[in-house]
Amino acid sequence: MSETKHGKILIVDDNEDLLKAAKMHLKRHFAQVDIEKNPEAIPALMSNEDYDVILLDMNFTKDVSSGSEGYYWLERILQIDPSSVVVLITAYGDIQMAVKAIKAGATDFVLKPWENEKLLATLYSAMRLRESRDVIENLKIKNQEINQALNNRFIEIIGQSPAMQKIFQTIDRVAKTDANVLILGENGTGKELIARAIHKNSSRQGENFVGVDLGSITETLFESELFGHKKGSFTDAKEDRAGRFELSNNGTLFLDEIGNLSMPLQAKLLTVLQNRKVSRVGSNKETPINIRLICATNMPLYEMVKENRFRQDLLYRINTIEIEIPSLRDRFEDIPLLANHFLKHYASKYEKTVNKISEGAMTRMHKHPWPGNIRELQHAIERAVILSNSNVLQPEDFNFTPSAGKEDGQLSLEQYNLEEVEKLLIRKVLKKYNGNITQAATELGLTRSSLYRRLEKYGL
Numbered sequence: 001m002s003e004t005k006h007g008k009i010l011i012v013d014d015n016e017d018l019l020k021a022a023k024m025h026l027k028r029h030f031a032q033v034d035i036e037k038n039p040e041a042i043p044a045l046m047s048n049e050d051y052d053v054i055l056l057d058m059n060f061t062k063d064v065s066s067g068s069e070g071y072y073w074l075e076r077i078l079q080i081d082p083s084s085v086v087v088l089i090t091a092y093g094d095i096q097m098a099v100k101a102i103k104a105g106a107t108d109f110v111l112k113p114w115e116n117e118k119l120l121a122t123l124y125s126a127m128r129l130r131e132s133r134d135v136i137e138n139l140k141i142k143n144q145e146i147n148q149a150l151n152n153r154f155i156e157i158i159g160q161s162p163a164m165q166k167i168f169q170t171i172d173r174v175a176k177t178d179a180n181v182l183i184l185g186e187n188g189t190g191k192e193l194i195a196r197a198i199h200k201n202s203s204r205q206g207e208n209f210v211g212v213d214l215g216s217i218t219e220t221l222f223e224s225e226l227f228g229h230k231k232g233s234f235t236d237a238k239e240d241r242a243g244r245f246e247l248s249n250n251g252t253l254f255l256d257e258i259g260n261l262s263m264p265l266q267a268k269l270l271t272v273l274q275n276r277k278v279s280r281v282g283s284n285k286e287t288p289i290n291i292r293l294i295c296a297t298n299m300p301l302y303e304m305v306k307e308n309r310f311r312q313d314l315l316y317r318i319n320t321i322e323i324e325i326p327s328l329r330d331r332f333e334d335i336p337l338l339a340n341h342f343l344k345h346y347a348s349k350y351e352k353t354v355n356k357i358s359e360g361a362m363t364r365m366h367k368h369p370w371p372g373n374i375r376e377l378q379h380a381i382e383r384a385v386i387l388s389n390s391n392v393l394q395p396e397d398f399n400f401t402p403s404a405g406k407e408d409g410q411l412s413l414e415q416y417n418l419e420e421v422e423k424l425l426i427r428k429v430l431k432k433y434n435g436n437i438t439q440a441a442t443e444l445g446l447t448r449s450s451l452y453r454r455l456e457k458y459g460l
C-alpha cells in the first residue's frame with residue numbers, strides 16, 4: 001500500500017487472541033494501533049495519546065454479559081474527552097445493548113466475530129467523523145476569536161453630546177433584553193456601530209452577529225440569502241446552504257437598509273418573524289430560530305407607512321425600541337472628539353507624526369454640513385493625514401467642495417471636474433430611487449459593489 005498510514009486506534013478487550021489478531025490486521029492500515037486488556041488503563045492511555053477511534057468491548061468480567069462495564073467505560077471516556085469516537089465490540093444478540101450505547105454517545109458498533117473488511121470500513125468512517133468533529137471544533141474556536149476581535153474593534157463609540165449620551169444609556173438598558181431594536185439615522189451616522197454595541201453588551205455576545213444589507217440583495221436572491229437553500233433548488237444552488245437567519249441563531253441578526261425592501265419581500269420577512277421558524281428554499285423542514293433582531297434604515301419609515309410603501313405590521317414588529325441617531329450636523333460638539341480620535345488612529349496606521357488639528361481646520365470642519373456624517377469625517381481625516389507634511393492639520397488639508405451637503409447641488413462651470421459630476425449624479429439617482437442601491441446602480445450602469453465603492457470614496 002503506497003498511501004501513508006494515519007490514525008491512532010486503541011482497542012480495549014479482555015480477549016488476548018482477539019487483540020493480537022485485530023492489531024495484526026489493523027496496523028497495516030493505521031499509523032498506530034494500541035491494544036489493552038484492562039479497561040482500568042484507559043484514562044492513563046488517553047492522557048498519553050490522542051486516539052482517533054477507541055474500539056471498546058462491552059463485557060470484561062468472565063461470565064458477565066450485561067454490558068454494564070461497557071456503558072461505564074464509555075461514559076468515562078466521554079467524560080475525559082467529549083469528542084472521543086468510540087466503536088463498541090458486541091456479541092451477536094447484543095444489538096439492543098449496542099443501540100442503547102449509541103444513544104449514550106457511542107459512534108458505532110461491530111459484531112464479533114468480525115470480517116476484517118467490515119471492521120476496516122467501520123473504523124474508516126469513525127475516523128472521518130472524528131476528523132469532521134475536529135474541524136468543527138477548530139471552526140468554533142476561530143469563530144469565537146473572530147467575534148471577540150469584531151466586538152473589540154467596535155468597542156469605541158465616540159460622542160459626548162447630550163444626544164449621544166442618551167443613546168449610550170438606551171444601549172445599556174436594552175442590550176440585556178431580547179427586545180427588537182430599530183435604529184434610524186442618515187448614512188454614516190454609526191447605525192451598524194450601535195447595533196454591534198448592543199450585541200456586544202448582550203448575553204448573546206459569544207454568538208454570531210450577522211449583518212445583511214437588504215439594499216444590496218436582489219429580489220431573486222432574497223429568500224436564499226436569508227433562509228438558505230437546498231442543493232439543486234435552483235440553478236446556482238450547488239450545495240446545501242444555511243441562510244443568515246440560521247447563521248445568526250442564538251445570536252443577533254442585523255438587517256440594514258430595511259426601508260429598501262419591496263412590499264412582497266416585507267411580507268415574507270414578516271411571516272418568518274411571526275413564526276420564528278425558517279425553511280430553506282427547496283425544503284419543507286422548518287428550523288426554529290432564536291435571534292435578537294436589530295434593524296436599521298435611513299428611510300422615513302413612518303411616512304412610508306402612510307404612503308403604503310412600508311407595512312405597518314412589520315414596523316410594529318421591529319420597533320419595540322427605537323434609537324434615532326442624530327446627523328453630525330446636529331451635534332457639532334462631537335466633531336473635535338471624533339476628529340482627534342480618527343487623527344490618532346490614522347497617524348498611527350500610516351506612521352505619520354501629525355498629532356494636532358489647527359483651530360482654522362476645526363473651524364472649517366464646523367462649517368461643513370457633513371452629508372456623509374461620521375464616515376465622511378473619518379475619510380476626510382484619513383485623507384488629510386496621508387497628504388499632510390506637517391505635525392498640524394491645516395484648513396487647506398480639508399478640501400470640502402461647495403456642493404457637498406446640498407441634496408441636489410448645482411455646480412458652477414469652474415467647479416466642474418469629473419469627480420464632482422460623478423458625485424452629483426450619484427446623489428441625484430439615489431434620491432430618485434429613495435436610496436435603493438440596486439436600482440440606482442442599474443440606472444448608473446454600475447455593479448452594486450462599484451456603486452458602494454464610490455459611496456465610500458465620496459462619503460455619501
Ligand SMILES: Nc1ncnc2c1ncn2[C@@H]1O[C@H](COP(=O)(O)OP(=O)(O)OP(=O)(O)O)[C@@H](O)[C@H]1O
Pocket residue numbers: 156157158159185186187188189190191192193194256298338374375378
Ligand atoms: N460615534 C462614533 N464613534 C466612532 N466611530 C464612529 C461613530 N459613528 C460612526 N463611526 C464610524 O463611522 C463609519 C460609519 O459607521 P456605520 O457603518 O456604523 O454607519 P451606518 O449608519 O451604519 O452607515 P450606513 O447607513 O451607510 O450603513 C464606521 O467606520 C464607524 O466605525
